Amino acid sequence: QEYTGIKMEVTSWSPLAQDLISSVSSKLENRKVFLVAATLRPETMYGQTNCFVGPSLKYGVFIANKDEAYVCTLRAARNMAFQGTFEPREKVNQVLEIEGEKLVGTKIKAPFGIIPEVYVLPMESVLATKGTGVVTSVPSDSPDDFATYTDLRKKPAYYKIDPSWCSIDPIPVIETPTYGPMIAPALCASLKIQSAKDAKQLAEAKEIAYKEGFYNGTMIIGEFKGRSVQEAKPKVREAMIKAGLAVPYAEPEGLVISRSN
Template identity: 40%
Template sequence: EGIQPQEYTLIKLKIIHEETPYTKAHGDVLADLSHKNIYLVAGTLRPETMYGQTNCFINPNGDYSAVAVNDSDVFICTKQSARNMSYQDLSRERGKVAELKTLKGWDILGRKLKAPNSVYDHIFTLPMLTINMSKATGVVTSVPSDAPDDYIALNDLKADEAMRKKYYITPEMVDYEVVPIIYIDEEFGNKAAVVACEKYGVKNQYDEKNLKLAKDEVYTKGFYSGKMDIGSFKGTPVKDAKNLIRDQLIADNLACTYWE
């Protein structure tokens, strides 16, 4: 990380309260907060890609906090990010974190979520072991069409029944198709991450070397050659649509800006 601050868009993924296979077995740490609006807040650099969300990743072994940001809304994120938010007008009192409880990633696996702009009515939280708990909120929303990390981690879960069982993930929770949202060119089409993972033979989410090759190419081409292939800015270059879509999400109270 450099000295340059990084601007993220925080996407508010609202939890739809329901029993999950995990809460059935171990109880629900969020039960007493169910009268509040509880959001998993995911830090993204690509707000224009939210149409393609198929799931949200959390680190099962990570430490998260449920924090009151006002009288009705609770954010789930890392404590460190909640501290930063409290200096960015995202808390009841400046510099104070109103922590309601601490939880493990495990406690929020397999949750049903309403994801802003996603073409899917609802999506689920899934485990991703490579999430960095020191970066942004520790919550990563997943867009497998344009993020090789997301595509390969979702594929790993689709392919690995033992892994799903371990984390109380049902087949229904991973039964989501990649959504075409950005058209790049003849080679990458409108599912750049899928094409790049095949091109570089990415084996799984731990195949760092090939993942890096796939990511470098997809991110650069997506930014400079990509055009929106969905939504109200369809046909607009990604680099122009990005801020327009972010501003719309913020105006609709579905997202906010976060710096670190």
């Protein structure tokens, strides 16, 4: 699978993360730190409202090069090293381990986002075995994101988050003839998805959203407004990589999944 690793630069850490980060400042030196989110939908990045981590997953802070450090799972860092993303090549240099829970409330930049800075929020369904363990959230176009984001907005206190961290409404990015300007909320309504716990319907909604978006979607925002999703997808990806806002990230199937962490 060819993902795009979206580099979301930390602009302010949650208090719990700040303490840990401060304790390794001599190792980080003056590097910028990025949460790296793996996506198959770079063309939707205009509509980012937040970013998700698995609260019970373990993340690492890894030295990427002389200027940057990346936050992702150890499994993803090993893949990146193998793919030549780090300098020096093939070296996995973890300076800190941190639980996802402690990253919640951290403020990060959303590259290409209409909303330039967003918050890290918890999502129980983030898999440790896929991507980087960091998921950038586009509730207009991802039914999973819409369902979790809606749950969080309904009960912020229960999820131990500040309501201001999820105050942004979903942003229209792509229009399809059948589902209009926001496919994820439309599908969640028509499939009667009540919450992020409706895993079976969400899997179906995701399948439909991928196909409809790709084959029938038109961009309604950004540089490629008016163009088809098929045309915009590789162009947005290239533009982000060129701007230093994203890195290619591949996941050799089977092989890597069976490798132990």
